Amino acid sequence: MDFTERVVAQWAERRPDLDVSPVLVLGRVQRIAAALTAASDTTLAPEGLTRGEFDLLTALRRAGRPLRPSEITTVTSASGAAITKRLDRLTRDGLVERTGSDRDRRVVLVTLTPAGEELVDRLFAPHVAQEAAVLDGLTPAEVAELERLLAHLLHVVDPQTY
Structure with missing residues (x-):
């Protein structure tokens, strides 16, 4: 039990x-x-990272372009306050930069610095391997069924995901 x-x-x-x-x-x-x-x-x-900070960094790396803090909030499902706190720390650590938009000075854009990009690239493959190891005890059919069921449940809980 x-x-x-x-x-x-x-x-x-x-x-x-x-x-x-x-x-x-x-x-x-x-x-x-x-x-x-x-x-x-x-x-x-x-x-020196938390999972939330890593999620923010990987969101920027995946996007391949600068993101507004509100976009980071959307893709990470973290609160605006959490994103602000993470951005402050990651900026201090030299992993991200905040810049103003050329078209609208009220808009802040966040980009990875070269150090931030290097860190994500170095950590991401071992991170995926760690997550894959969790599923090692399941057959490919079980993994596919779990993916399907969790996707359906996520859609029920958060219809905006689709």
Whole structure:
């Protein structure tokens, strides 16, 4: 019996009138996400980065162009305040630059510095390998089914994702 099953069993004893079976899926999803974030943070800590900062840097690298802070908020699903805090730190560390737009001085654009691009390029392949190792115990068919089910669930939870 795993942790989530114990939680459901405990609720069944305390509140037998409630169907807490969604915890069997969603509780596990939350625990998996927390475990992956913790593992990522452990791997990134020697580089002085958090998972959130790495997500911001990789969003800029993927885009291949400067992004407005609001665009970074959208693609990382982090709050505007979190993005501002991360940008302040990454700017101080010389990994990103904020510049004004030539067309509209109210617009701030964020770009990776050469040091930021080098850092992302160096860390991204091991990061993907670490994530791939998590799925090693599943067959290709199981991975495909999990991808399909999670995509469907994400669409239910966040229809704007599509």
